[in-house]
Amino acid sequence: MTGEETGFHPYRGNIKPFISALIESGEVSPTGRFLDLGAGDGKIVVDAGSLGLNSYGIEINPNLAQQWEENIRSGREHGKTPDNSRCQVVLGSYYPKEYIFLREQGRTIAPRYEDGLFYRSYGSETVCCDLGDERDRVFHPVSSDQDPFKALGFHIEDVDLFFNYSWGIELPSVLEMFSIFGRRDSVLLNNSAGYPVEHKKMLVEMGLVMEPILFKGRQLTSTFWENSDSVWRYRKRL
């Protein structure tokens, strides 16, 4: 099983300016806790650690363990990450068992089918894109038998800033999980492949707000959703 087969695709942009902007604006504490949901090779964890955050990741693909260990070690050796910041990735799924339970009970709203995500439910508020033969892909999130937060030593509510780079069909479930289990004032940064950026009704139902990231009045988020700078910030509606 290669990384590609389980969806590993490294974020190609530079995440640091987005995180720095949130620290500068006071939304995230400079010594806050960062969690990459689906950490891949751990490079984003190292980048967040290099800014002084206590930086963690959860990754489901065991074949990437050697790469994330190596990247964390090399980040330390080359002085990228301060000695006092934590950098750690653990194996597991970031979906809590409780979320999967709610889904099985039909008490969630995240679309399960790519077809539904892009073409139904949200009518004129959905920006459609042509998925060709992939239109009917179905998404089945899973949780781990062993809770990865136990291995990390903290709870999901203790996370100040989340990052997630996922495929379009996965994003609604990630957002819903964040809306239910994230702390009220936590922030989620997302760079999503193939996701229509206008999905207002779903976000309202989830109680979330999606915003571009600003730094000193300049917008860092590109509105072209295929661009590596299309990192959006989600937070709970106050």
Ligand SMILES: C[S@@+](CC[C@H](N)C(=O)[O-])C[C@H]1O[C@@H](n2cnc3c(N)ncnc32)[C@H](O)[C@@H]1O
């Ligand atoms: C597109 S890659 C992004 C990797 C890294 N965050 C980055 O931006 O470079 C998504 C990663 O999420 C992982 N993933 C997918 N679903 C997951 C889950 N439920 N729990 C943990 N990891 C997951 C995949 O194995 C893959 O490595």
